[in-house]
Amino acid sequence: MRKSLYAMKLEEIMETLKLEKKYQARIVRDNLVKGVTEFSKMTSLSKKDRERLAYDAMTSSVIEHQESASTVKLAIRLSDGMVIECVRLSDGKDRYTACLSSQVGCAMGCAFCKTGTMGLRRNLEPGEIIEQFVHLEKLGERISHVVFMGMGEPLNNFTSVMEAIHSLHDPEQFNISYRKITISTSGFVPGINKLTELELPIKLAVSLVTADDDKRNRIMRINRTYPLSELKKALISFQRHENKRITLEYCMLKDYNTGKEDAEKLRKFMSGMDALVNLIPWNPVEGMTFKSPDENEIKAFSNELKRLNINYSIRREKGRDISGACGQLASKIE
Ligand code: SAH
Ligand code: SF4
Numbered sequence: 001m002r003k004s005l006y007a008m009k010l011e012e013i014m015e016t017l018k019l020e021k022k023y024q025a026r027i028v029r030d031n032l033v034k035g036v037t038e039f040s041k042m043t044s045l046s047k048k049d050r051e052r053l054a055y056d057a058m059t060s061s062v063i064e065h066q067e068s069a070s071t072v073k074l075a076i077r078l079s080d081g082m083v084i085e086c087v088r089l090s091d092g093k094d095r096y097t098a099c100l101s102s103q104v105g106c107a108m109g110c111a112f113c114k115t116g117t118m119g120l121r122r123n124l125e126p127g128e129i130i131e132q133f134v135h136l137e138k139l140g141e142r143i144s145h146v147v148f149m150g151m152g153e154p155l156n157n158f159t160s161v162m163e164a165i166h167s168l169h170d171p172e173q174f175n176i177s178y179r180k181i182t183i184s185t186s187g188f189v190p191g192i193n194k195l196t197e198l199e200l201p202i203k204l205a206v207s208l209v210t211a212d213d214d215k216r217n218r219i220m221r222i223n224r225t226y227p228l229s230e231l232k233k234a235l236i237s238f239q240r241h242e243n244k245r246i247t248l249e250y251c252m253l254k255d256y257n258t259g260k261e262d263a264e265k266l267r268k269f270m271s272g273m274d275a276l277v278n279l280i281p282w283n284p285v286e287g288m289t290f291k292s293p294d295e296n297e298i299k300a301f302s303n304e305l306k307r308l309n310i311n312y313s314i315r316r317e318k319g320r321d322i323s324g325a326c327g328q329l330a331s332k333i334e
Contacts, residue, residue: 001079004059004127005032007167033173035138060131074135078128082121086132086150097145098136100129102161103152108186111219112251114285115151126163147182154183155191178202189226192234204238205247210257211269236273246275253282254291263304277312
């Protein structure tokens with residue numbers, strides 16, 4: 001399995017490509033960051049090196065491209081044949097967001113999520129995470145924001161995700177500020193604590209789904225190990241450092257987590273926390289018995305949140321038609 005040059009230090013690039021000088025590795029890296037991945041096209045390399053390295057540096061390739069109004073979803077084949085997905089979202093203006101996968105599949109097995117049905121196949125390498133970003137930028141627009149909301153639990157692949165973020169942030173590489181990078185977690189408390197210790201202004205989103213322990217236990221296994229009280233403690237201490245607003249993703253499941261008591265429990269969970277609730281009406285996944293809430297149910301619940309002075313937004317699904325929406329990512333082609 002060839003290792004991706006992305007997210008490598010210059011010394012590693014030198015060693016891997018048998019380059020003699022650091023400046024040559026820098027030429028290679030600058031080209032890679034710009035999306036020039038064939039060595040033959042890296043014109044500032046010597047002719048000898050260009051001929052010696054007559055291949056494409058990408059270790060992954062796009063095998064499927066699906067597009068809807070504001071969303072592009074790519075299926076990407078990794079060097080070992082496994083397939084992951086990533087998505088580019090646009091806000092209709094000039095903001096393009098890359099939604100990246102951190103793992104092939106996911107070990108968490110949340111009952112409402114398609115990725116969860118796959119189980120964990122393997123972690124992604126830092127370079128494989130960056131290559132998703134590069135494939136998405138090759139679509140032609142400069143990407144300004146990154147969210148780890150694709151396949152996998154990013155905090156369960158902490159080191160690789162942080163290495164990828166380092167390279168996305170590095171002003172000599174992709175130059176994306178930490179504030180424009182969001183990690184989404186199902187609530188893996190040790191990972192949140194590790195992130196807190198790094199004291200970086202990276203944003204955090206948590207897939208809360210419900211603020212009722214019993215209900216959460218039933219649909220998110222992680223809650224049996226890290227219940228809401230521990231999750232809350234970790235979030236508050238994360239926030240203490242940078243005072244960063246946390247997003248609580250609330251996947252709305254019809255008649256399950258949208259009642260008045262659910263709103264009240266949410267209010268309690270959020271007390272002492274600066275957080276925004278992002279309501280995501282459940283996107284249908286074949287074979288699952290949950291249902292999407294209808295407009296009335298969405299309205300009633302959001303009115304209840306308003307009444308309780310909870311800040312919220314509603315995520316109108318982009319890309320549902322191409323299964324590029326949340327929780328619908330699972331590789332079918334293998
Ligand atoms: N594993 C991380 C990152 C993946 S993000 C996490 O769970 O946070 C995936 C997001 O999509 C999560 O917020 C999850 O709650 C949401 N989600 C999963 N399945 C969904 C579905 N079928 N419809 C809508 N949202 C879903
Ligand atoms: Fe994994 Fe997140 Fe899906 Fe849960 S919601 S199974 S943690 S990807």
